[in-house]
Amino acid sequence: MVSLAHSTPKAPVYWNYPGPNGDKIRAALAVERTDEHAHHLILPDELDAYLSDIPLPERFDCLDDSKVCESEAQGVLRLLGFGARVDADSRRTDQGYEVTLEMTLADGVDKKIFKGSGSTIEDASSGAFAALIGQxxxxxxxxxxxxxxxxxxxxxxxxxxxxxxxxxxxxxxxxxxxxxxxxxxxxxxxxxxxxxxxxLAAAFGRLSLKTTPEKTTVFIDGTEWTNPTELKDVEPGQHIIRVEAPGHEAFSQNVTIRAGVEHALKLKLVPSEPIWRTAMKTVHKHTHANPWYVGLQLHTVSARSGGINLKTTQNFEMKDLAESVGMLGLGVNVGWRSKHLDILGLGLSFQNGLNEAKVIMDDDSPGRLDTLDRTMMRIGWFGLRYPIWRIDAYTLAGLGLAFETFEGGAVNRSFRATTTRLFVGSEFGLRYSFSDNWFAGSSIILDYWPDDRPSITWTMNGEYAFDLNGVL
CATH class of the missing domain: 2.60.40.1120 (Carboxypeptidase-like, regulatory domain)
Structure with a gap:
């Protein structure tokens, strides 16, 4: 099939659209045309630009009888410098449309016919133009x-x-x-x-995996990999590797596989933690459920020896407590706590001595202490708490008052003395939450004052927690 490119490669081609679908054909051809075929003047602006630039010749050949022409149309084409004229028309068919391109060559005798068919004008125009240019x-x-x-x-x-x-x-x-x-x-x-x-078929990469421990279950994108130590063909791109083994934490990782590359992976699984260790990493909701609490404490006290310097009811002075005194007591606490703060609003305890103890009188004569009664008051002690699972570690510190009564005898004389003293105290303890209301625990309370007798108290505690919003 002959195209214009074979006869007159660069001569401009005049395009004409006589039919009713001329505008659609012109638009379709303008899309199909490439730079290689820019000499096809498909659009009106291109034709106008060309005609405005060509000079008229001195002789008109066959148009002024100076030369014999096969037809006047060919004479006009040669006069204006065109290599050919193409008439583009269309008709409907059962399958859609047929576009016919009728080419009249300026230097040829026979007309060339090129046809294209399609379901649309655009498809039919594309086929006809391809036939015309030999494509x-x-x-x-x-x-x-x-x-x-x-x-x-x-x-x-x-x-x-x-x-x-x-x-x-x-x-x-x-x-x-x-x-x-x-x-x-x-x-x-x-x-x-x-x-x-x-x-296109994927170009594979290759993957192998060595694990510790050796007995593991390996998955690639959710599919089990039975022999991970052997090289496996894997499509390039992102893949999810998951490794499981009894007694170890499962491990997942995204792996990028590159085509034509061998990927040798090594993986060591971490032993799984026992249940108790996992639980210890979390805070149980019961420990924070209610902020207010009241508590009852059972006290075991060791009141240490030291200076007393108290005047007794018999007008002689008890100078020193020569031995420690063991006591039992009960305490009541009311307080408030948040996530990490712990405030003891009021703590009262009542303690009584259990054993006789030696005392030194003001004349350095020996005496005995028969009973020691003590009331302890703690107000506004402030501290911190650190809950772990159901266990609540806490510490408190503050000032308090001790009201003490001493009774005993010396050299056939009995005596009684009372005192009120200020002390600095601190408490260190652990609580366990059975529910959002009930707690139990134990603590150690230290109270002391410079140049005074210290004491150590071990407590067993029971507490009831509540929320004032649910009470008032």
């Missing part, structure tokens, strides 16, 4: 969409679509990153469409 259409569908292709080794396009290809036999090469290249021979026929569908 056919390659309808290419590729997967992946990013694939590019070459014709006879030269880059030609990328992705799926319709491409005009010179008629003849060619080698089609399709390639994409991380995929295997494919190559096949094709034959393009003028004005015809060749459809090719190609799905």
């Amino acid at each position: 056919g259409t390659l309808l290419l569908e590729v997967n992946p969409k990013t694939a590019s292709f070459r014709i006879d080794g030269k880059p030609y396009g990328q992705g799926s679509g319709k491409y005009l290809i010179p008629a003849g036999k060619h080698t089609l090469t399709i390639e994409a990153e991380n995929h295997q290249l494919t190559e096949e021979p094709i034959e393009i026929r003028p004005s015809e469409t060749l459809k090719i569908v190609v799905k």
Whole structure:
């Protein structure tokens, strides 16, 4: 089939659209035309620009009888410098449309007819134009969409679509990153469409995995991998590796596989923690459920020896407590706590001595202490708490008052003495929450004052927690 490019390669071609679908044909041809065929003056503006620039010749050849012309039309074409004229028309068919391009060559006798068919004017126009320029259409569908292709080794396009290809036999090469290249021979026929569908196979990477411990269950993207120590072909891209083993924490990781690369992975699983250790890392909701609390304490006290210097009811002085005194007592506490703060609003305890103890009188004579009664008051002690699971470690500190009564005898004399003293105290304890209301625990209370007798109290506690919003 002869195209204008073969007879007059660069001579301009005049296009005419006599039919009712002329505008649609013109628009479709303007899309199909490439820079290689820019000498086809398809659009009116292009024709006007060309005609405005050409000079008229001195002689009109066959138009002024200076030369014999086959036809006046050919004479006009030569006079204006055109290589040919193309009349583009269309008609309806059962399948859609047929577009006919009738080419009149300026230097030829026979007219050339080129036809194209399609379901739309655009498709039919594309086929007819391809036939005219000696090309056919390659309808290419590729997967992946990013694939590019070459014709006879030269880059030609990328992705799926319709491409005009010179008629003849060619080698089609399709390639994409991380995929295997494919190559096949094709034959393009003028004005015809060749459809090719190609799905490129993935170019594999290779993966192996060595684990500690050796007995593990390995999954790739949710599918079990039975022999992870042996190299496995894996498609390039992102994959999720999951490794499980009894007594160890499961491990998951995203792995990027590259085509043509061997990936040798090593993985050591972490032993799983016992249940108690996991629980210790969390705070149970019961420990924070209610902020207010009242508590009852059982006290075991060791009142240490030291200076007393108290005047007794018999007007002699008890100078020193020579031995420690053991006591038992009960205490009542009211307080408030938040996530990490602990405030003892009021603490009262009543304690009584259990054993006789030696005392030294003001004349250094020996005496005995028969009973020691003590009332302890703690107000506004402030501290911190650190809950772990159901266990609540806390510490408190503050000032307090001690009201003490001593009774005993010396050298056939009995005596009684009372005192009120200020002390500095601190408490260190642990609580356990059985529910959001009930707690139990134990603590140690230290009270002391410079140059005075210290005491150590071990307590067993029971507490009831509540929220004032639910009480008032």
